[in-house]
Amino acid sequence: MKPKVTLSAAMTLDGKIATKTGSSEISGPEDLLRVHKLRKDMDAIMVGINTVLADDPRLSVHKISSKPDDNPIRVVVDSQARTPLNYRILNSEAPTIIAVSTQAPVKRVRMLEAEDTVEVIICGDKQVDLESLMEKLGEKGIKTLMLEGGSTLNYSMFQAGLVSEVKLCIAPMIAGGSQAKTLADGDGVDYMKDAFRLKFKKSYTLGEDLIVEYDVL
Ligand SMILES: NC(=O)c1ccc[n+]([C@@H]2O[C@H](COP(=O)([O-])OP(=O)(O)OC[C@H]3O[C@@H](n4cnc5c(N)ncnc54)[C@H](OP(=O)(O)O)[C@@H]3O)[C@@H](O)[C@H]2O)c1
Numbered sequence: 001m002k003p004k005v006t007l008s009a010a011m012t013l014d015g016k017i018a019t020k021t022g023s024s025e026i027s028g029p030e031d032l033l034r035v036h037k038l039r040k041d042m043d044a045i046m047v048g049i050n051t052v053l054a055d056d057p058r059l060s061v062h063k064i065s066s067k068p069d070d071n072p073i074r075v076v077v078d079s080q081a082r083t084p085l086n087y088r089i090l091n092s093e094a095p096t097i098i099a100v101s102t103q104a105p106v107k108r109v110r111m112l113e114a115e116d117t118v119e120v121i122i123c124g125d126k127q128v129d130l131e132s133l134m135e136k137l138g139e140k141g142i143k144t145l146m147l148e149g150g151s152t153l154n155y156s157m158f159q160a161g162l163v164s165e166v167k168l169c170i171a172p173m174i175a176g177g178s179q180a181k182t183l184a185d186g187d188g189v190d191y192m193k194d195a196f197r198l199k200f201k202k203s204y205t206l207g208e209d210l211i212v213e214y215d216v217l
Contacts, residue, residue, distance in 0.1 A: 002134040003145040005162055010169040011183050020177040022054045030207035031169045036063040042072045043142040048153035049078035052089050060093040079127045081108035090115050099128045130160045155186025158196045163216050170210040
């Protein structure tokens with residue numbers, strides 16, 4: 001069975017998850033703790049390769065007290081196996097699955113597989129086939145997965161109908177910029193009638209931020 005996917009992101013009031021230069025420090029301190037508690041409850045956390053390259057994230061539970069086995073499995077969606085070997089996503093804090101397509105250079109795949117913490121999954125002929133990736137993660141016993149961006153992967157996951165719920169931190173900031181990434185970019189739908197629909201679940205303030213939660217219909 002495919003994992004239940006929770007999209008988690010922090011965005012400005014104008015829907016940006018990063019500025020045009022890629023700067024993405026949006027959450028207040030209280031929200032960072034909320035996100036790390038959420039991570040602790042998940043079997044896996046998934047990001048796109050551009051997020052790895054832009055932010056060099058650890059994707060571990062480290063802002064709250066935790067044990068090593070509280071760390072979810074990390075998943076990188078990386079068709080061409082571009083994940084740099086010296087990035088923190090491959091550190092020893094947790095296992096990392098790199099999902100690549102059949103287009104990934106064999107040499108890069110071998111280099112990644114040689115890392116102690118890494119497993120490479122091949123799915124998809126051009127880009128990573130997300131539906132098939134979710135099936136494979138499900139077969140590995142992953143029941144819950146937190147999708148942590150970025151915009152391109154978020155859109156593809158919506159498009160494939162793979163997102164169950166959305167938990168957002170909305171910070172009282174306006175970043176602007178037509179080149180700045182929003183919550184979901186990708187191709188976008190042509191008409192509002194085709195927009196993905198959500199149902200409001202709950203909202204509350206946390207420090208200066210607003211937390212909103214929705215189910216995807
Ligand atoms: N504020 C927040 O909560 C937050 C969270 C995360 C990220 N961010 C920001 O988001 C920005 C990165 O977002 P992004 O949109 O550029 O990149 P992204 O979504 O992180 O990664 C997109 C890349 O994933 C790969 N991919 C492989 N298969 C895919 C598929 N089926 N569908 C979609 N993507 C697939 C593609 O590269 P290949 O074809 O080479 O594989 C694609 O270009 C960064 O600036 C980061 O700071 C903000």
